[in-house]
Amino acid sequence: MAHPALQPALQRQATPAPSVRVTKLAQVFERDRPPVLDRIDFDVAPGEFVCLLGASGCGKSTLLSLIAGLGTPTSGSIEVTVGRPALMFQEPALLPWLTAAGNVELALKARGVGRRERRVEAERLLTLVNLTGQGRKRVHELSGGMRQRVALARALAQDSRLLLMDEPFAALDAITRDALHEELIRLWSEQGLSVVFVTHNVREAVRLGQRVLLMSSRPGRIVREWQVEMTQPRAIESPGVSALATEITQHLRAEISRHAR
Amino acid sequence: MPVDDTTVAAQDHRAFEAGLDALEAPTLPPRPGPGAVCLRSVLPPIVAVVAFIALWQLACSTDLKPSYALPSPLDVFRTFDQTVRDGRAWDAISISVSRGALGFLASLAVGTVLGLAMWRSRWLRAAIGPFVSGLQSLPSVAWVPAAIIWFGLSDAAIYAVVLLGAVPSVANGLLAGFDQVPPLLDKVGRVLGLGTVGRIRHVLLPAALPGYLAGLKQGWAFSWRSLMAAELITYSPALGIGLGQQLNIGRELNAMDLVIASIFLILVVGVAIELLIFAPLERRVLRTRGLTRRSVS
Numbered sequence: 001m002a003h004p005a006l007q008p009a010l011q012r013q014a015t016p017a018p019s020v021r022v023t024k025l026a027q028v029f030e031r032d033r034p035p036v037l038d039r040i041d042f043d044v045a046p047g048e049f050v051c052l053l054g055a056s057g058c059g060k061s062t063l064l065s066l067i068a069g070l071g072t073p074t075s076g077s078i079e080v081t082v083g084r085p086a087l088m089f090q091e092p093a094l095l096p097w098l099t100a101a102g103n104v105e106l107a108l109k110a111r112g113v114g115r116r117e118r119r120v121e122a123e124r125l126l127t128l129v130n131l132t133g134q135g136r137k138r139v140h141e142l143s144g145g146m147r148q149r150v151a152l153a154r155a156l157a158q159d160s161r162l163l164l165m166d167e168p169f170a171a172l173d174a175i176t177r178d179a180l181h182e183e184l185i186r187l188w189s190e191q192g193l194s195v196v197f198v199t200h201n202v203r204e205a206v207r208l209g210q211r212v213l214l215m216s217s218r219p220g221r222i223v224r225e226w227q228v229e230m231t232q233p234r235a236i237e238s239p240g241v242s243a244l245a246t247e248i249t250q251h252l253r254a255e256i257s258r259h260a261r
Numbered sequence: 262m263p264v265d266d267t268t269v270a271a272q273d274h275r276a277f278e279a280g281l282d283a284l285e286a287p288t289l290p291p292r293p294g295p296g297a298v299c300l301r302s303v304l305p306p307i308v309a310v311v312a313f314i315a316l317w318q319l320a321c322s323t324d325l326k327p328s329y330a331l332p333s334p335l336d337v338f339r340t341f342d343q344t345v346r347d348g349r350a351w352d353a354i355s356i357s358v359s360r361g362a363l364g365f366l367a368s369l370a371v372g373t374v375l376g377l378a379m380w381r382s383r384w385l386r387a388a389i390g391p392f393v394s395g396l397q398s399l400p401s402v403a404w405v406p407a408a409i410i411w412f413g414l415s416d417a418a419i420y421a422v423v424l425l426g427a428v429p430s431v432a433n434g435l436l437a438g439f440d441q442v443p444p445l446l447d448k449v450g451r452v453l454g455l456g457t458v459g460r461i462r463h464v465l466l467p468a469a470l471p472g473y474l475a476g477l478k479q480g481w482a483f484s485w486r487s488l489m490a491a492e493l494i495t496y497s498p499a500l501g502i503g504l505g506q507q508l509n510i511g512r513e514l515n516a517m518d519l520v521i522a523s524i525f526l527i528l529v530v531g532v533a534i535e536l537l538i539f540a541p542l543e544r545r546v547l548r549t550r551g552l553t554r555r556s557v558s
Contacts, residue, residue: 068452087452093445096550097467106463110453130278140551143285145278158453176285179278186271233270 372431434476
């Protein structure tokens with residue numbers, strides 16, 4: 001009964017196109033040194049949560065910047081099919097002269113949302129990250145965890161289907177980080193986002209991701225990947241997370257030890 | 262009543278996070294009341310002034326210097342009062358302040374354009390940056406002879422000196438402001454999808470504002486100094502009598518009371534503009550960013 005012209009659309013529905021497709025990506029900063037990124041190939045499916053794990057200097061942040069469109073790769077390609085990705089940094093990177101709501105509203109303004117809608121939408125997003133009624137506060141009046149949640153609300157304000165996160169909780173204390181893990185997983189499952197989460201914390205990667213990609217350093221390559229079969233929400237101290245984290249840590253340590261020679 | 266598990270979990274999480282927020286949010290010390298402000302920042306200068314006048318009176322009473330060289334505080338006050346009553350003081354203030362304001366606004370425009378140009382062009386900055394910084398430390402009174410030779414005893418000569426004194430401060434202030442903008446904030450602007458103009462308008466300019474404002478404040482101080490130097494030297498009946506010129510009249514008449522009264526007025530006007538315009542502006546900008554001493558805790 002399907003009209004022939006509908007065929008491709010139906011097919012796409014069956015096997016949806018990935019949110020991001022990275023193909024044969026390489027990045028070289030200095031000619032005589034090993035490439036920062038080399039032969040990187042991976043897809044992120046719509047609604048998938050992928051963690052990129054690696055030691056310092058494995059180029060995971062560079063990779064994220066490239067996906068965000070903040071640079072051009074030396075070779076290879078990055079296809080982002082869901083529009084401009086949202087990006088969160090390790091620092092909240094809020095604009096200190098704006099209020100919490102003002103920071104969120106700037107992202108809405110950049111999208112061309114009208115003034116009155118902006119106010120309503122910003123309040124809705126702040127409620128989403130559990131900051132109801134805190135919109136009038138200035139950045140310096142917020143704690144580290146609250147700032148990072150404002151940054152999360154600002155990222156959500158970009159209304160992107162793809163959220164890139166560059167060690168966003170690395171500077172937070174363990175208790176606050178725990179709270180934000182819970183927050184993020186809740187939002188991810190509610191909003192159906194694709195997430196690429198960069199971290200050097202193995203437990204964090206296993207706690208959050210559906211898939212964990214381990215990267216080597218100099219050159220940065222994806223050397224191994226794990227499917228995390230446990231359901232969300234899961235606790236970072238649960239035995240399942242622990243067991244998988246122990247296994248991944250062994251590989252990570254082996255990867256790092258190669259550089260001792 | 263059956264309760265949904267996920268609702269309970271969500272409520273749990275909300276309470277946990279709200280508790281964390283309450284524990285971790287920085288607590289700012291309360292703003293001091295007017296009484297405390299009075300005691301802390303108004304009283305000390307008053308004590309200092311009273312002490313100064315007392316010492317001055319003591320010097321006069323002991324005839325440290327002949328009275329034509331060191332008039333008593335009361336003599337100076339009488340002369341000052343005289344100039345206020347016959348309108349000379351107001352005329353001088355209005356002439357000087359309007360010159361100062363006009364000169365400062367012109368410096369603001371030129372300095373801002375120059376600063377922007379130097380920021381946009383690395384080459385231009387490398388070429389003239391050192392000279393602009395150098396000019397900042399050149400006393401602008403050094404320009405007065407040149408200005409008189411170029412423009413004669415005219416307003417143009419006065420404005421030329423004011424501009425040469427203030428433009429480098431404004432331009433350097435803007436540059437310092439831009440230099441201090443964390444590159445991360447510009448990245449944020451790009452991630453949010455702001456174009457070049459949007460990034461300059463919403464990210465760069467507000468981020469550079471504290472440095473720029475410091476430059477403007479210094480620019481005003483330099484404008485005022487340069488103006489006084491120019492007025493003191495370019496004395497001509499056609500130019501009207503500003504504060505600097507009034508000071509020069511005092512010198513020519515050997516009237517130390519008029520000299521001191523004029524110096525006093527110059528000081529008061531300079532401080533008043535700083536306190537009434539620049540200080541509140543700066544306080545506001547710093548407070549919204551949490552950069553005041555009160556908010557660091």
